[in-house]
Amino acid sequence: MAWANNVLRVNLTEGTTSNEPLNMEWAGLYLGQRGLATKYLAEEIDPKCDALGSGNKLIMTTGPLTGTMASTGGRYSVVTKSPLTGAVACSNSGGFIGAELKAAGYDMIIFEGKSPRPVYLYVENDKVEIAPADEIWGQSVWAADEWLHKKYQDPLLRIAAVGRAAEKGCLYAAVVNDLHRAAGRSGVGTVMASKNLKAVAVRGTKGVGNIKDPGAFMQAVNAGKKVLAENAVTGQGLPTYGTQVLMNVINEVGAMPTRNMREVQFEGASKISAEAMHEPRESDGKPNLVTNAGCFGCTIACGRISTIDRGHFSIENKPQYWGASGGLEYEAAWALGSDTGVDDIDALTYANFICNEDGIDPISFGATVAAAMELYQIGAITKEQTGGVELKFGSAEALAWATEVTCRGEGFGLDLGMGSKRLCEKYGHPDLSMTVKGQEFPAYDPRGIQGMGLTYATSNRGACHLRSYTVSSEVMGVPEKTDPLVTEGKPELVKAFQDATSIVDSSGLCVFTTFAWTLEDIAPQVAAACGGDWTAESMLEAGERIWNLEREFNLAAGLTAADDTLPKRLLTEPAQTGPAKGNVNRLHEMLPKYYEVRGWNEQGVPTDETRQRLSL
Amino acid sequence: MLRALQIEPEKCTGCLQCELACSYQAEGVFNPAKSRIKVFTFHDEGRFIPYTCTQCSEAWCMHACPVEAIVLNEETGSKDVLADVCVGCKVCTIACPFGTVNYNQDTKVVYKCDLCGGDPECAKACPTAAITYVDADHTGLARMRAHAAASAN
Amino acid sequence: MQHVIIGAGPAGVIAAETLRKTDPSCSIKLIGDETEPPYSRMALPYYLIDDIDEAGTYLRKSDTHYEDLDIEIIRDRAASVDPDAHTLELESGATVNFDKLLIATGSHPIRPPIPGLDSPGVHSCWTLEDGRNIAQNASKGSDVILMGAGFIGCIILEALAERGVNLTVIEMEDRMVPRMMNQTAGNLIKQWCLDKGVSVLTSTRVEAIEQDAGRLSVKLDNGEQLGADVVISATGVRANTGFLEGSGIETDFGVLVNDRLQSSHPDVYAAGDVCQGRDFSTGEFSVQAIQPTAADHGRIAAMNMCGRDTRHQGSVNMNVLDTMGLVSTSYGLWMGVEGGESAELVDAEGYRYISLQFQDDVLVGAQALGLTNHVGVLRGLIQTKLKLGKWKDHLLHDPTRIMEAYLGATQSIGHNAALL
Ligand SMILES: Cc1cc2nc3c(=O)[nH]c(=O)nc-3n(C[C@H](O)[C@H](O)[C@H](O)COP(=O)(O)OP(=O)(O)OC[C@H]3O[C@@H](n4cnc5c(N)ncnc54)[C@H](O)[C@@H]3O)c2cc1C
Numbered sequence A: 001m002a003w004a005n006n007v008l009r010v011n012l013t014e015g016t017t018s019n020e021p022l023n024m025e026w027a028g029l030y031l032g033q034r035g036l037a038t039k040y041l042a043e044e045i046d047p048k049c050d051a052l053g054s055g056n057k058l059i060m061t062t063g064p065l066t067g068t069m070a071s072t073g074g075r076y077s078v079v080t081k082s083p084l085t086g087a088v089a090c091s092n093s094g095g096f097i098g099a100e101l102k103a104a105g106y107d108m109i110i111f112e113g114k115s116p117r118p119v120y121l122y123v124e125n126d127k128v129e130i131a132p133a134d135e136i137w138g139q140s141v142w143a144a145d146e147w148l149h150k151k152y153q154d155p156l157l158r159i160a161a162v163g164r165a166a167e168k169g170c171l172y173a174a175v176v177n178d179l180h181r182a183a184g185r186s187g188v189g190t191v192m193a194s195k196n197l198k199a200v201a202v203r204g205t206k207g208v209g210n211i212k213d214p215g216a217f218m219q220a221v222n223a224g225k226k227v228l229a230e231n232a233v234t235g236q237g238l239p240t241y242g243t244q245v246l247m248n249v250i251n252e253v254g255a256m257p258t259r260n261m262r263e264v265q266f267e268g269a270s271k272i273s274a275e276a277m278h279e280p281r282e283s284d285g286k287p288n289l290v291t292n293a294g295c296f297g298c299t300i301a302c303g304r305i306s307t308i309d310r311g312h313f314s315i316e317n318k319p320q321y322w323g324a325s326g327g328l329e330y331e332a333a334w335a336l337g338s339d340t341g342v343d344d345i346d347a348l349t350y351a352n353f354i355c356n357e358d359g360i361d362p363i364s365f366g367a368t369v370a371a372a373m374e375l376y377q378i379g380a381i382t383k384e385q386t387g388g389v390e391l392k393f394g395s396a397e398a399l400a401w402a403t404e405v406t407c408r409g410e411g412f413g414l415d416l417g418m419g420s421k422r423l424c425e426k427y428g429h430p431d432l433s434m435t436v437k438g439q440e441f442p443a444y445d446p447r448g449i450q451g452m453g454l455t456y457a458t459s460n461r462g463a464c465h466l467r468s469y470t471v472s473s474e475v476m477g478v479p480e481k482t483d484p485l486v487t488e489g490k491p492e493l494v495k496a497f498q499d500a501t502s503i504v505d506s507s508g509l510c511v512f513t514t515f516a517w518t519l520e521d522i523a524p525q526v527a528a529a530c531g532g533d534w535t536a537e538s539m540l541e542a543g544e545r546i547w548n549l550e551r552e553f554n555l556a557a558g559l560t561a562a563d564d565t566l567p568k569r570l571l572t573e574p575a576q577t578g579p580a581k582g583n584v585n586r587l588h589e590m591l592p593k594y595y596e597v598r599g600w601n602e603q604g605v606p607t608d609e610t611r612q613r614l615s616l
Numbered sequence B: 001m002l003r004a005l006q007i008e009p010e011k012c013t014g015c016l017q018c019e020l021a022c023s024y025q026a027e028g029v030f031n032p033a034k035s036r037i038k039v040f041t042f043h044d045e046g047r048f049i050p051y052t053c054t055q056c057s058e059a060w061c062m063h064a065c066p067v068e069a070i071v072l073n074e075e076t077g078s079k080d081v082l083a084d085v086c087v088g089c090k091v092c093t094i095a096c097p098f099g100t101v102n103y104n105q106d107t108k109v110v111y112k113c114d115l116c117g118g119d120p121e122c123a124k125a126c127p128t129a130a131i132t133y134v135d136a137d138h139t140g141l142a143r144m145r146a147h148a149a150a151s152a153n
Numbered sequence C: 001m002q003h004v005i006i007g008a009g010p011a012g013v014i015a016a017e018t019l020r021k022t023d024p025s026c027s028i029k030l031i032g033d034e035t036e037p038p039y040s041r042m043a044l045p046y047y048l049i050d051d052i053d054e055a056g057t058y059l060r061k062s063d064t065h066y067e068d069l070d071i072e073i074i075r076d077r078a079a080s081v082d083p084d085a086h087t088l089e090l091e092s093g094a095t096v097n098f099d100k101l102l103i104a105t106g107s108h109p110i111r112p113p114i115p116g117l118d119s120p121g122v123h124s125c126w127t128l129e130d131g132r133n134i135a136q137n138a139s140k141g142s143d144v145i146l147m148g149a150g151f152i153g154c155i156i157l158e159a160l161a162e163r164g165v166n167l168t169v170i171e172m173e174d175r176m177v178p179r180m181m182n183q184t185a186g187n188l189i190k191q192w193c194l195d196k197g198v199s200v201l202t203s204t205r206v207e208a209i210e211q212d213a214g215r216l217s218v219k220l221d222n223g224e225q226l227g228a229d230v231v232i233s234a235t236g237v238r239a240n241t242g243f244l245e246g247s248g249i250e251t252d253f254g255v256l257v258n259d260r261l262q263s264s265h266p267d268v269y270a271a272g273d274v275c276q277g278r279d280f281s282t283g284e285f286s287v288q289a290i291q292p293t294a295a296d297h298g299r300i301a302a303m304n305m306c307g308r309d310t311r312h313q314g315s316v317n318m319n320v321l322d323t324m325g326l327v328s329t330s331y332g333l334w335m336g337v338e339g340g341e342s343a344e345l346v347d348a349e350g351y352r353y354i355s356l357q358f359q360d361d362v363l364v365g366a367q368a369l370g371l372t373n374h375v376g377v378l379r380g381l382i383q384t385k386l387k388l389g390k391w392k393d394h395l396l397h398d399p400t401r402i403m404e405a406y407l408g409a410t411q412s413i414g415h416n417a418a419l420l
């Protein structure tokens, strides 16, 4: 069974909580987490509602394997309507709170309405309390975390919280859990803060026990762990180098978006790469990287724990940042580094710490700073707005300052908190915003990796690499190598990746397992845990169902085929260097075919036949 | 030859696979809160330290128990709690200077590591070999014993 | 070598076992005046709530345990001791010779000078016999008054509450467990009991107990008069040293001993509740009257009786108490030391409390409410006098991180530990 079969509903307007059984019919169709919570959201809210109004709901959800011993089985997602994109948002995070929530006996928490005053939710097994958060409102995530730990005198309390940025309306604020893991994208933290909900603190001591077939489950789990251990990426690359293993690789392919995506290669890449994180620094002989770290149950352990050079300008007189904390992942290193042209690894690590401390998405933030730097360069933004700061590409000082003001929601930080799209509109150059559906790009330039162009354009939550990571195939050759500069076959590839990822995101597992695992490795674990007929085929079909469900939500929210596009720059300004030199993204060669393989009409709407086939 | 758990914290990633394996074998539930081995996180230092009973020879817990509910397992050298004899007085929990006997408020008896009767699951589950089950005269164990002795005197 | 032990409680039994382990050929006599096989007083509360039967209170579970170890049990009471003659008299009139003698006679409950204390229906809760009497009379729904909310009183309190009696606790000090917890914690325990329907009167004394139509009437110093079916007196204990009068063995609150637990006579030792042994924290000699100390004493005294020179470093005074689900613990110098530092966290609504006391960078005492995980490490920290270094500051900032402090201060390992 593996599900807790228990939903916690929290009505913040009334200050009441209630329990209800999980809709098991839906669980059979959507499995859990991303798929199942999206189904709840789609059924319960008006897709046209104001994302920051009390009509929106916020669902914190686990998957059936969350809290079990399945490797990486500690994931949870935050599902809501995004204030950044107006589309469905589903942000996935690791750490420990997801498993804790499951161990407390819940599949998901549905937050409704809006609290009249700042509150936090405390969950200790069956004990559920909505408590005043006045003492932590206006404080960072880290301060809230410490306060709650001390209040309950429990070092093992797991906490997810929003920081000052979310309170001040930053549209890409994250929900940060366990200090430096985050449901990062699409402004799910902004929604949480809009409900006056500061934090969720969970202690679960019941555990997860209702495994359908324990013998088969442990066998599948152990087989899965072995595959991960023996795979070069999940067994060596990720533990040693983290996702940052990609920095030099992607730069060489010529798909490293640089300086607001004007260029596709970054001359400073090696200085901010995984290898650089291992280099002892000159000042104190210590490397940036202290250790790798695993999330709950994860046998890959790609997480980075880093320190900043104590002599670095950013923390010179701030001993609170001298300890170790969450270090640079590839996406953050790219957005804060190459996209802004900054190659100072300590500055990037500092910015990353602050993004965690106050809860913002470093991808959207870095990309927004990059846009602001371009606007500054062309004179659309001046020192008048920045209060005298020279917002130049490559300036580590400007980056550190921008992070601080955005995280605290002060001055020009409020402009940066709007995200790249609204910022560029405000300053009169909408074309300079590198976004899809209002969400900023991640670290793969679609001129150098064609499939990623289609991925971004069709992603249900706006530009995102985690919806279909065709980089796997186009660059790394997993499961099989395709040519990154060719568009043919990419619609099918993108669809396959999108469907598979949807179901992995619904299981409680981490998508990074798929560097080594196929659905053939995952299905036996799900089937043994949940019972029912979960095979690779049925999982893929459920994935497709989930994708279409999200699509329908977005269409109902008012998005159209016109939103399935890329910024003009990527479609018209060719890459200037590297293997992709001379290429633009040829989306038009892929999109119609994509609609076709999806079973959608020319307006990108699922046909009746498709809806029926997927029992929508 | 007695064997013992050797713990090398420098290899630990804090993934809690050991806690999951332990709780599953001991309680039939994946539940770190009931694990006999615990991983401690040193966030500011980026360190993780798995920790469990050292099965000390003059076991404090065993000597403190008023009803002989903690007994020596001759085969493995572990000190095992007899759950049906334990009255739940918790004296052992305050007596063990390593803090490795804990009280379960649901069952009202204490629990501690029993080396799974000689085939510890934590060691098998650990993906980085931070926990291994080795001959007792191995240096790592000597270090832990020395540490235990130092605490004792 | 002839070893004789007076008192078959935990101290006596552990001593007898240690003697056997250390000297396989010696003769061991264990004299006890109770009729049951050696049992543990600590288990009485669990006997009271029918968690265990009588056999569940026995210190050793095997029927032939003492036979197997060739320990002779004598059911009698020592009446007097002549150390120089190496003999002792039993109440039956018999004489027993010894080469080495261990006094492990424990303690007995104090009888406060309250008129009417010997009325039927007034009990102590100290022996199995007492346990049986209470079990018979304090039935569900009956009115029970517990005099004394000290450690033992509070332990019985839980059992009585579980029996479903209407319970009133009377304590003359201003809080519960005044010798184990401070004002804050003692009052939180009181509040907890009140919430659970037990009435607790602190700063209140019983002045007299009167018989009243088959029931008892308890007169309080605040003028109130309470009716009761059963009154239980738990107002403290005193060492059983009476039979040593005239023996020349020096006593104070208990038998005076040196670091080898040797009394003023070199062939006579003492252990357990009767022994005024060294307190680890204060360095002074005092009676602790707790189980772990009785176990420490029994083992160390026996080693010395066998000629193995073993020093007693002092026992850490420590207690753990479960008051209807609220677990409290206290260790060492929980009240703090002059010039020391302390860290405290209080969550009154959540009934959580922790207080740590330091001298320089060493932990010397602690109290906690609601802490059940890894609590023993507090003993480790205190007893090893571990220099906490920077971890003391961490603990001052957040006293819940005791396990991390212990591990952090003892193992400097980690991927880049050498660098950090
Ligand atoms: C209800 C209750 C609960 C307790 N709970 C706890 C607890 O939770 N934690 C804790 O640490 N401690 C607790 N204690 C205290 C603990 O039981 C004592 O510290 C411990 O029993 C001391 O052991 P001992 O061997 O020194 O003395 P005892 O256990 O008292 O044994 C001494 C024995 O000697 C016998 N004796 C006395 N005089 C003579 C004589 N002249 N001749 C022959 N025999 C004699 C006595 O009858 C007795 O059998 C509790 C005590 C009680 C009563």
Ligand code: SF4
Pocket: B053, B054, B055, B056, B058, B059, B060, B061, B062, B079, B095, B096, B097, B098, B099, B100, B101, B112
């Ligand atoms: S639980 Fe503690 S006292 Fe008992 S054997 Fe283990 S380490 Fe020693």
Ligand code: SF4
Pocket: B064, B065, B066, B067, B068, B069, B070, B081, B085, B086, B087, B088, B089, B090, B091, B092, B093, B109, B110
């Ligand atoms: S809690 Fe159980 S095992 Fe521990 S000392 Fe008490 S009776 Fe013995």
